[in-house]
Amino acid sequence: MSLAHNHFDVLRYLEKVRAPQVQRVVAEQLGRSLGTINKVFHELAQLGYLKDGQITDAGLEALEPYRAKRAIILAAGFGERMLPLTLNTPKPLMRVQGTRIIDSLLDALTAVGIGEIYLVRGYLAEQLDQLLYKYPGIRFLSNPYYHETNNISSVLVARDHLPSAYILEGDLLLRNPDLIEKYQYESNYLGVPVSKTDDWCFYTNGKYIKKIGVGGTNCHHMFGISYWNAADGARLAGDVETVFNTQPGGKQRMWDQVAVDYFPGKYQLGVRECSFDDIVEIDTYEELCALDSAYRL
Numbered sequence: 001m002s003l004a005h006n007h008f009d010v011l012r013y014l015e016k017v018r019a020p021q022v023q024r025v026v027a028e029q030l031g032r033s034l035g036t037i038n039k040v041f042h043e044l045a046q047l048g049y050l051k052d053g054q055i056t057d058a059g060l061e062a063l064e065p066y067r068a069k070r071a072i073i074l075a076a077g078f079g080e081r082m083l084p085l086t087l088n089t090p091k092p093l094m095r096v097q098g099t100r101i102i103d104s105l106l107d108a109l110t111a112v113g114i115g116e117i118y119l120v121r122g123y124l125a126e127q128l129d130q131l132l133y134k135y136p137g138i139r140f141l142s143n144p145y146y147h148e149t150n151n152i153s154s155v156l157v158a159r160d161h162l163p164s165a166y167i168l169e170g171d172l173l174l175r176n177p178d179l180i181e182k183y184q185y186e187s188n189y190l191g192v193p194v195s196k197t198d199d200w201c202f203y204t205n206g207k208y209i210k211k212i213g214v215g216g217t218n219c220h221h222m223f224g225i226s227y228w229n230a231a232d233g234a235r236l237a238g239d240v241e242t243v244f245n246t247q248p249g250g251k252q253r254m255w256d257q258v259a260v261d262y263f264p265g266k267y268q269l270g271v272r273e274c275s276f277d278d279i280v281e282i283d284t285y286e287e288l289c290a291l292d293s294a295y296r297l
Helices: 005-017 023-030 034-047 057-066 101-111 125-133 152-157 230-246 257-262 285-291
Strands: 070-075 116-121 139-142 165-169 172-174 188-204 209-228 270-273 279-281
Touching (some): 005 023, 023 034, 070 152, 125 139, 152 230, 172 209, 209 270, 209 279, 230 257
Parallel strands (some): 070 116, 070 165
């Protein structure tokens, strides 16, 4: 039986804290009215999912279909805008304040129990072997097309692993690891509400993403961390292959365009709002220097 969204949010919170909770505290933590939480507590207790302010084994079982089971990290690209630093080092392995950029993603994933992690590599692929010392469970996927296509090819080679999966760009510095959660209610992208951006962004119909593009106003600045539930991940696998192999210019598309631009209405992609303090996109040498003065010449 599927969970109502309020039921999911309360159960997810109770699973995280694993201690008796009173409705007032849960209401404050989730930003819901006390009346709503009182009602949800009563309904969950009737279902056997909650007892004495704690989640039950039945409640944990009800959450299981929403568990994120795997992650795909895209790390095949050149990182051209970071030259010359990336001549000998893939961008995800570059260090900020002594820590590799990609470690911020891997640490967050492993912290919530996601052990099935696929890393798509291409440029200087062998250097990524060093990650196995700290993360021995990583499974590498080779992208033979990385030098001649856009990042749609990286998702193509990972298409068998898309259901119930996070897809993450490997060069994002994740400052708020809590954005990687053990359970997700629906497929979604992370985004920051902005009045204007010159970067990739998306527009919504109030709830779901309806359009993506570069530059916009009164939209969401788009970050390269998304989650795809079991059904959407299975659909995406076939749709990415279709666009890559049959659509004019498909090999040069960003993979995010597949669901929204090529198959509008087929997916319901929600938005998880975050802030620019939560994630950092390091696109240029100057941005890297701003974060770590050790790179200044």
